[in-house]
Amino acid sequence: MGLVKKKAAPEVSPAAAGGVRDPLAALEDAGAAVRRDAAHGLGHSPPPGAEAALARRLQAEGDAGVREAILTALARIATPAAAAVLVPFLDREDAALRNAALESLQQMPAEVAAPALLPLLDHADTDLRIFAVQGLGSLVHPDRADWLARVMERDRDVNVGLAAVEALAEAGSPEALSSLETLARRFPDDAFVAFAVDAARSSFGGR
Amino acid sequence: MNGVSETDPQGLSPEDYATLCGFLRDRTGLSFTEAKRYFVDRRVAARMQAVGATDLRAYMNLLRFQASGEELQRLVNLMTVNETYFFREKYQFDCLVNSALDELVRGRPKGSRLRIWSAGCATGEEPYSIAIMLLENWSRVDDYEIELLASDIDSAVLERAREGIYDERALQGLPAHLRAKYFQPLRGAADDWGPRWQIVEDLRDSVDFSLVNLADPQQVRGFRGIDVIFCRNLLIYFDDLGRRETASMFHDALAPGGFVCLGHSESMSRMSSLFVPRRFPDAILYQKPVDGGAA
Numbered sequence: 188m189g190l191v192k193k194k195a196a197p198e199v200s201p202a203a204a205g206g207v208r209d210p211l212a213a214l215e216d217a218g219a220a221v222r223r224d225a226a227h228g229l230g231h232s233p234p235p236g237a238e239a240a241l242a243r244r245l246q247a248e249g250d251a252g253v254r255e256a257i258l259t260a261l262a263r264i265a266t267p268a269a270a271a272v273l274v275p276f277l278d279r280e281d282a283a284l285r286n287a288a289l290e291s292l293q294q295m296p297a298e299v300a301a302p303a304l305l306p307l308l309d310h311a312d313t314d315l316r317i318f319a320v321q322g323l324g325s326l327v328h329p330d331r332a333d334w335l336a337r338v339m340e341r342d343r344d345v346n347v348g349l350a351a352v353e354a355l356a357e358a359g360s361p362e363a364l365s366s367l368e369t370l371a372r373r374f375p376d377d378a379f380v381a382f383a384v385d386a387a388r389s390s391f392g393g394r
Numbered sequence: 395m396n397g398v399s400e401t402d403p404q405g406l407s408p409e410d411y412a413t414l415c416g417f418l419r420d421r422t423g424l425s426f427t428e429a430k431r432y433f434v435d436r437r438v439a440a441r442m443q444a445v446g447a448t449d450l451r452a453y454m455n456l457l458r459f460q461a462s463g464e465e466l467q468r469l470v471n472l473m474t475v476n477e478t479y480f481f482r483e484k485y486q487f488d489c490l491v492n493s494a495l496d497e498l499v500r501g502r503p504k505g506s507r508l509r510i511w512s513a514g515c516a517t518g519e520e521p522y523s524i525a526i527m528l529l530e531n532w533s534r535v536d537d538y539e540i541e542l543l544a545s546d547i548d549s550a551v552l553e554r555a556r557e558g559i560y561d562e563r564a565l566q567g568l569p570a571h572l573r574a575k576y577f578q579p580l581r582g583a584a585d586d587w588g589p590r591w592q593i594v595e596d597l598r599d600s601v602d603f604s605l606v607n608l609a610d611p612q613q614v615r616g617f618r619g620i621d622v623i624f625c626r627n628l629l630i631y632f633d634d635l636g637r638r639e640t641a642s643m644f645h646d647a648l649a650p651g652g653f654v655c656l657g658h659s660e661s662m663s664r665m666s667s668l669f670v671p672r673r674f675p676d677a678i679l680y681q682k683p684v685d686g687g688a689a
Binding site: 189190191192193220223224227251252255256259262263283286287290294296297327356357390 | 445446447448452459460461462507525528529535536538539540541542597599600601602603611634635638639642645646666667668
């Protein structure tokens with residue numbers, strides 16, 4: 188035993204030998220590997236209605252690998268419809284699913300993801316507003332700093348404002364310094380706000 | 395400042411090139427002369443495209459101000475990626491033979507198979523290093539059938555990997571007794587390239603090299619039931635979605651409980667939530683949950 192001498196080529200699994208099949212139908216197959224391949228295929232060649240079908244499957248899917256393939260497929264499709272079907276998953280109890288849905292939105296082009304996320308800045312649920320800030324803060328878009336500035340200047344919840352500070356500091360946006368000062372004035376008694384604003388200010392300062 | 399793109403034959407302007415090189419020199423010590431212009435242009439263009447930076451000013455802002463420093467690390471990795479050699483980042487091979495393999499074979503009968511895949515093997519230093527580490531440092535190597543797979547997207551480097559011929563620089567990290575044991579000097583090879591050595595035939599026959607594009611699911615379907623995947627300093631070439639898809643593909647390829655080993659500056663947590671980080675004494679590996687990760 189020990190090191191095995193090489194063979195001609197890797198063995199091909201039975202799944203690889205399968206013929207071409209309607210990917211929308213395959214998405215509901217009993218085999219996880221088939222569903223995973225179907226999701227991957229839909230991500231690269233989406234027929235009409237692929238976004239809705241993927242979202243339906245995602246709601247019921249129990250296999251982590253298939254879920255990931257669906258979420259990645261939606262990120263790759265990156266149509267307004269793909270962004271729209273992901274938004275409801277930001278409200279799910281399942282933190283892994285919620286975070287993965289946000290990650291998919293973040294990986295879409297900004298002009299697709301932003302219209303789906305911006306309305307959430309006015310949502311009554313604080314958590315959804317934080318997710319929206321995290322999503323918008325990671326996008327490469329000329330209005331990104333303005334979106335985050337608006338949050339720091341207007342949002343009534345300090346945690347939403349701090350999420351905006353974090354997004355600004357991570358992406359490096361020294362042009363938003365005045366909004367940071369505004370946030371500090373709005374929450375003068377919050378020690379963590381003062382700390383976060385100071386940290387962001389010093390990371391931009393003198394460069 | 396100007397933008398750069400794959401289609402822009404001019405790349406960075408002279409001023410922008412000087413600015414970028416000065417910044418890199420200050421931050422990293424890496425020095426790039428005008429002779430390295432094309433090398434730098436291509437890599438900067440690839441990273442700007444990956445992060446969606448529309449011009450060099452935006453990209454420089456990211457490099458300068460990003461709190462995590464992640465993008466600077468990625469760019470640096472791209473600039474140094476050709477520096478491969480035997481036993482590079484050896485602590486990960488130590489982790490393999492000191493911890494991971496013993497855990498993987500726990501409960502497996504003697505004689506069963508272990509599959510190790512070097513994904514993005516380039517000219518072969520990594521899979522051959524794994525082979526040597528197993529033979530030299532894993533006491534149970536003869537108890538199992540160990541299959542070493544290695545793949546790359548570049549057919550030219552695969553051909554060199556199969557030949558297994560290396561110069562002094564590639565062997566710099568190898569102790570002399572291992573060089574004597576596993577390499578043969580090539581007679582009359584002291585030409586413009588300097589002296590060279592070839593991996594012994596027995597070892598060359600133990601690594602199964604194949605041409606594989608990791609981004610194509612059809613090409614990776616043959617890789618199933620893998621116990622350990624080494625994929626180091628390769629995914630820095632991919633964009634976020636590409637990394638996420640590749641991580642998902644590794645998840646499919648691995649046996650339950652199998653491990654992924656990434657480069658020292660790479661983190662699976664930034665790519666995928668399918669894996670669990672495992673801290674061993676020598677290194678951190680990323681493990682596919684034993685239950686496969688069912689939700």
